[in-house]
Amino acid sequence: MSPRLALGAFVAALVLVPLVPGLPVFWITLLGNIGLAALVAMGLVLLTGVGGMTSFGQAAFCGFGAYATAVLSTHYGWSPWLALPVSLLVSGSAAVVLGLVTVRLSGHFLPLSTMAWGLSLYYLFGKIEMLGRHDGISAIPPLSLAGFELTDPRAIHYVIWGTVIAAAILTLHLLDSRIGRAIRALRRGQLAAESFGINVARIKLIVFVYAALLAGLSGWLYAHVQRTVTPTPFGISAGIEYLFMAVLGGAGQIWGAIVGAGLVTLLKEALQRLVPALFGNSVQIEGVVFGIALVALLQFAREGLWPHLARILPAPVRLAPKAAEALARRAFGGDRNRPLLVLDAARKQFAGLVAVNDVSFKVGRGEIVALIGPNGAGKSTTFNLITGVTKLTAGTVRFDEAPISGTSPQVIARHGIARTFQHVKLNPDMTVLENVALGAHLRGRAGLMAAMLRLDRRDEARLLAEAACQIERIGLAEHMMKPAGSLALGQQRMVEIARALAMDPELLLLDEPAAGLRHFEKAALADLLARLRAEGMSILLVEHDMGFVMGLTDHIVVLDFGTKIAEGPPDAIKTHPAVLEAYLGGAA
Template identity: 60%
Template structure:
């Protein structure tokens, strides 16, 4: 109850604001609210999802111009134009996102700048939209018979939308879908391997950010009752991103802080800089540039995390509730073939990383893939899990060819894996990281998450994650940030994450690296137990004592080719293996 007091106080102050604040301050708060709605979308898109956009002002313009044109030219109800504007913005955002989000690196922000400029000039050069003169005479909005004519009256609607946007986005991030969104920033390879449809997830957060911007534009148009292209240019798109970054790009409340800080600072600078410098001009832009550099230098995560650090530390453990166990897949029959790879070749240009590799893994066995550094073991793993599909050869999982399957498709069929280089989301807790592995065992969508209708499923997913964490011996670290753990413990977290998907085939890439002797013994015991439950395990490892004491069969690789295969004792005596590892039998 106590943790909700700051929010209650904030809402109470907002409710009382129009009763005691001057009209100028109410106007300023209205603009802060409008900007905050857009910045909240950017927190989701850029701060959490890692997709930089400079074009959000164009979506604000779409919402504003849609309602302005339809209400003044055709007499549509403002509420009807809101629905039409959201539908139009959604369609445009889907098209632009489908094209733009395929680009990576610096091409993505450049792409958003391009269509942001294009839409801005569209607003200014289309005659029926009023050109650069704009559209006047936009009607007021009525809410339950209450006509919102003044800024004081509109204030409540704007801030109601802000609070609802915050609530919806926070609910979304605290869910299965939210973990999928957070996984985007950790790289698509890990997310796809856990079953996350990364292209669809990117489109979803792009649409949400665009729709929030459209809603802000609709509110702006009916607050001002006039629109022109100027507020929807690329400079405003950059300013929205500034707000999100300064406030705290990964924090929803940071969007409100950033919007408030930059709006107030901008107003103050516009009033005082001409008096200080003795001449007029856009000098505030220079100050903003300097301030942005300082913020990025001193507080890269924004100002909201700085404020949080000043407050008394509070326990952040989430309460786990008893929940019904998730359904499990039927185990494969002992000895049945789970995976076959025949003649697998992988080329990277002129480099042949794997050449004519073949192996198989059965249910209830541990198959070890060993070899010197650079032998192509991890590349073979990536071919099997479709991270980097093979150039030639055949790979079949559960009797089905994987040639046309993506990583997430293979994960859905029951294959899970860890990585040679640990891929965890360091700022998220161990519990949340492991819960990503159970992504495919849930089905609730974005809307259910935003409306908090997914709690039953969410409790079951978290209970499964907690079960796997306890299974691998990390119960005491369940609520610790994954990035705070030692490297060996992080590898164990990856195993727990893979187990949360309920696989029938487990691919482990150097799981014992960084573990102490007792930890290795505990890991070996866990893998023996999994083998006894009928799970197939394909293992890449350099610790020969660990491998030879655990594996049922061993495949040795050298220079991308199979050098030997057999039971551990036979492989250890093979002259070719001794040559590869020790330089000769003698």
């Protein structure tokens, strides 16, 4: 069964369930509760499973959506449908305010902060007079369509699940886009993403707000389904349950959110009936059994249940991108007598350790310059100073006569500087094509809404075609649709180079590009770099293979313990006494 056919069968089942003769209303209501929970879990899949940001406070955003529509529809007589955009606005605005503080945190501080404001908002809901304090708001009007009130659970069932399916499709569209690749890049660290111009703080905030809007939408539906709102469903315990749903369904799996929501909701309902029947009503241990059952499930399926269910379906066929209109190319120009990159007395000091000691050198236009030296000489730190990853202690870095020191990696990328890394930084779960397309992020224009509504297809086709072109350029076309993590280390280094080239840089920084390559692969890499130089691109590389460096470069800068000890053409460096001593020792 194809994925599309499976989705069609699922939708058909949802349509037919309320029509089953004699089916108790209880099960229709329970199915609706699963749908409401699935909306929140879907946002958490995107936030936590894909974006790598753990949140325990999503239930609070449900509360914002529920209370906003409850107040407007009961106190001011608004139509529930008219209150919907206001509910989303309130949830989204709260997410922006909280997100500006929260998403800047990392490690354990981020989930702890979501717990803190989740608890605070729960108690706040119970203290505000307009919200009815802990008694809440009742007599909330039901949803209505064409003058008919949707009070029957069978009728509201279609509204809930229509919303869930629509949200899932829009979210899948989002992930299959330029913005979606940026979101997926977050989980593996932000350094590589920032180096290709992705505004990590902005992308994190987008994901945070998007997840909050789904939770607010669920809260709006909840208020008009239950027709009463109290603080209890929006506390920290509910937030933890939503996170369990996302993880059990399959972190990073949109359809897994529905599976996780169904599993947790049904498990809670079953235990509330089964445990009293076994142990009596005097022993209330449903919560204990529920926790044990969840831990056992996580032991059985650590990646969630959806990957196991997905094995029943055939894997989706990944097709190579079609031909598309070429992206505009950078024109390499400028005065050849003026250097492109200039380091002037660049210095980096970590407390008492001087990692880079007043280093100065230049990279000319259309020139290959090598930065060499023994291990610990400060080469990678110098790269980080150029790309803004590490801030200068003193000195300046100028690119095309404009100072770039002190700016962020995203700004430096916009100048046309691309890089690879000493330790490969690819997303192993994304295909080679998707990883390389990340490099072309700045060359795309489609935004969030265009991606969700599938209005970005032309822009997306151009980005993927550019990525495919660069993959063919490095000789890995047959691996284009494979996960990047399945490639050998040397091949992954070549993929990093293709990703950097997809940015269409004027200056290419390569950190040990030949490491892990076989002899013929090094020859192919040298040929590629020579062709790039002939096209006008400037290249600065760090490399330990002296045969590779001496046969390729125009100019060499030698560092030792953070200090420049020599500089000149390859022939002069080969016999330089200070270089020989640094590499071989004075006696040699």
